[in-house]
Amino acid sequence: MATRVTPCPLAEKKMRPIYDLLDIGNNKKALQEADKLLKKKPNLSTALALKCLALLRLGKETESLDILEKLKNEGHVEESTLQVATVCYRESHRPHAICELYEKASAREPTSEDILTNLFLSYVRVNDFTKQRLAAISLNKLQPKNQYSFWTFISTLLQSVDSVNDLIPLCAIPADRHSPANDFVPSDKAKNAIALVHRLISKLANEGKLETEQEVLTYMLVLEMLRKYEEALTILDGPLASKLEPWTVLNKKLDLLVKLSRWEQVNDQCERMLSNDSDCWHCYLIYIDSVFELGNDRDFNIENKENPHVKAKAFIESLISSQEDAQFKKRGPYLARLEHYTQLMVRKMPAVELYGELLPLLKTYYVEFGSKETCVHDLRKYLQLSSEDAVKFLSFTYKIINLGEDGIPTDKNNLNLLASNLMLCRITGVNSVLGVNDERKFILNAVNKYISCRHLCLDAALTDPKPCDYLALVAAHSLFDLYISTEDTNYLFDGIVLCEYVVSQSSHDVQMKILLLKFYHLLGGTEGAHMVYNSLDLKHMQLDTLGYLHLFPLLANASYDHATLVLNSSIKFFTNNSKESADHVTFAYKYEALTKIPEFIGIKDRMTNSAHCLLSTVEKMLCEMFTAPGFTNAIELAKAMEITVNLERIQWNELWDNRDFSLLWDIEAPDQRLTEECIVQSHNHNLLLLRLKSLHLHSIVTALNIGKAEPNRVETEADQLKEPDETNKDLTYAKTRSKLMDYIVQFEEALKPVKHNIPSPLSKRYIAGPPVSRLTLMLQVNYFDLILIQLRFLHSIVPCEDGNHKKCQFQLDSMVLFMDEYLNYLRTITGSPLIQLRNTVIQVCALLVELICFSCIVVGVCEVILNKSRPNFAKRNKRKKENAQRVTESPDEFEWRVSLFNQFVTFMVEIVKNVESLLKSEEKLWDDKKSKVCELAILGNVENQEEAEKLKAIGYGSVMKTLCHSYTSNISLMSTVLKEKTKYLNSRKLQGSERKIV
């Protein structure tokens, strides 16, 4: 979205209409008006800046930037001109130019506070801490005030740390006890700088000049960075504490006492805080830490009332009994008891002697909170039970449900208890040891109960969660387990049907929708998945954190239309955000949210270096490149891409995995819970894929540039003497060709370790896990090898001094071999009645279609180059570039190149034909309505006949139709692409040297 440009109050009246026109998006008219005004008043710099903005928004970036450059160098100082020029640079994503703009202005008018402030903020946008500090110092000299002093202080602190991430945890309240930031040690040089800040703030404090909460918090931050904890404590006991929220003071004090290891005081203060708020969890954790610090004697005497553990037990239990009569009990002390117990157990200390058995403690908690959704999520950590005790606990949780004669809960509370019980069956791991039959019974029972309990939730608002849905949720998770353990896709089909069934009643059930999205994708049902995705209405940062759920399965299944939509909206968000996020940091300075500044910079970095963002960008560009109708269009795309993605700019070590895997409720057995290891593995797969795909993209762009260059022209001495004009240099044929070789080598280098040590595929067993990466399949079908062979083929078929017919022929032969192998593999898996195999066929074909598209790009480049190098002496003599030396292509050389090129084209046409016919026969499979690709495994057996019929109708009706439609439409999308490519290839064949081009 375009930024609204507010006319400066001083702007001349005549310019207002231009502002208004820009505001409503009528850029053309704005440009005309600006030009009209400039004719009368050519020196009106603001009008010129407005013209630039109009040009920019009309897509005439080069023209706009040229004028802006002039404007910038003239060092204008009018607020309105600078403001509009800033907008231009922001919109064209050139934050450094804003710095230059204000540097020039400030040099001309060094006493303008406004210009200096903007100069400061321009440095903030580009993270130039050194310069922003200097600007802040100048500001403070010009107009001494706290704001400028603190801008200087914060800039100094930012400058003193290696990474802004070192500062973020130091600003957190309450502090993260396990953060590595607790070990932060500044370098000697940094220490001096921080010490200087300390002196200056102390001076302000002593003079009574600290005014705001944030100023005091910055003071505390400086003290903590210097480890002056005692001094910090003194301040919290003094008058400055009144500037802080009482809550902040308490937590800061607690942090400092912990850092000073004053455990007695920690213990005391926690007890005071907890007596006041018995639900304050982080306080319990610190309290329990203090108890272990004070009493680390393994065999303490539980009779000794002075023992810290004995005292802690008494304290926690006093908190429990103090709320005996409360209407709403707080679960804090109950869980604190379990936490203390568990930590004693872990350290092999006498937990049982102190508290008795674990089971009764769990039961006490359960009696109070078993009917709350939180119950299973709270208890998971403490269910360290023997299988015997686990069964006892489960049977207890079942017995306390008040069931009617029909075995159905009597009210919502009991329904909630039943849901908790079913979830506990899963998370204790008791269910994982069930055989397939018992698991099927468990699922059927859960679905039956869901159907019978729905009447208990009829009064719930449409937007409210319904407890009966939790029973179906348990069943859906269990269906996934069955699919994993048996590999029978029918269980996934049941899963889809169940989720559709529940969503038809509870249209806002997000848990069911996420499962539905996942299940559809596991069966290749991209159409169904896309419908669910749309209904989730993901936007803004969700596109970064959750986009992975949908985007990659779409790409894998050749669902180009939906993938393009998702890519477009994601890239739009990323582009806007990367422009805006620097401004967000300036908000923090303007509003003096001083201790928030590091985290503002942190989130900006995280989102601009998001692996998902880069992968999406590269995928989008590849998609566009693949579908480009011909060489000329591809060249246009390449021009835009060179600016957008630059391999050298990718900071490989700083790419973030922003994906969120915590969306689904975690009701898995311990061995089915998504592990950190799996997330890291998947991130590494993505990084590898990103590296390979971006190398592919860069190779394509370079190959196209070869096509743009003049093959007959080799670099002359005159060329070498020329000014390094980028365009000219890059167009040099030989250089571009050798650049392509550089990329080929880089590509091979990147692929080598992968080939030696094939990354193990991601485990499918985690329901909350990321979708399987395409990388595995790509390696399996030698996708990257085929790209590399084609690149090498391209490199050697184009005219060059080291031309080698044999080498080129060899590359073509290997390509034929690889492709044949590919097709043979494809033939072994086609025609299957199994949906899983049909899905693999689609995914393997999708990769092949990409390869074919890439081949067409290669063909396009070869054709253009060979045509240019056609030995046509008569024509050549007429050429004007007299000073250029020429590579004389002997007709023989040319002939073998043309012949190999034609072989390549013919071969590709054959491949395309083969794939087309394979796809056609796959499509036909779906016409056979009798063959049941999927069958209901369990849901057809629900007790309620009417509902069983409904489930069957959903399954064999809409779900089956959606699956069929997904496959046929993806096949047809691929076929359309292939048809286009055949047309393209057929018109590309070349003839020998003395004849005309066909």
Add this chain to the structure above:
Amino acid sequence: MTTLRPFCAADLLKINEINLDPLTETYGMQFYMQYLAHWPEYFQIAVAPNGDLMGYIMGKAEGTATNWHGHVTALTVSPKYRRLGVAAALMKSLENISEKKNCYFVDLFVRVSNKNAIAMYQNLGYTNYRTVLEYYSGDPDEDAFDMRKALSRDVDHTSVIPIEHPVRPEEVDG
């Protein structure tokens, strides 16, 4: 069982489960960042013992003279952590901050159809101050109740005396 702590920018990447609730709006980054920069103390998040994010409140202080008040811009709790008093704890923290800032009252807007939320706010001492017509855009647009609770500075509770006629969104300042 709640740890309340200031909302951090990085939490924006983790609040998906909370925000996918049908009555919770996901705003553009800029909106959240403005609040974090301008009123960081008013943006609090509740964290569960297992590290899950349970819910958050986002608010601001605005107005002049006797209209100086705390405003709740967004309050939401994940379905996983409902019926535990999380929302009440978050509201309490916003009220405390508003008290410290010497506000006269706290106000908020709620969909007239959101019976559960209205009941909760009433329980916490909020009353209907006025109706704002078509405050929520959608199909169809929906009215909002502007609910208020007087703070200790408004000794006579004049800020919460209801206005009988409904108002248009543009008549509501702030």
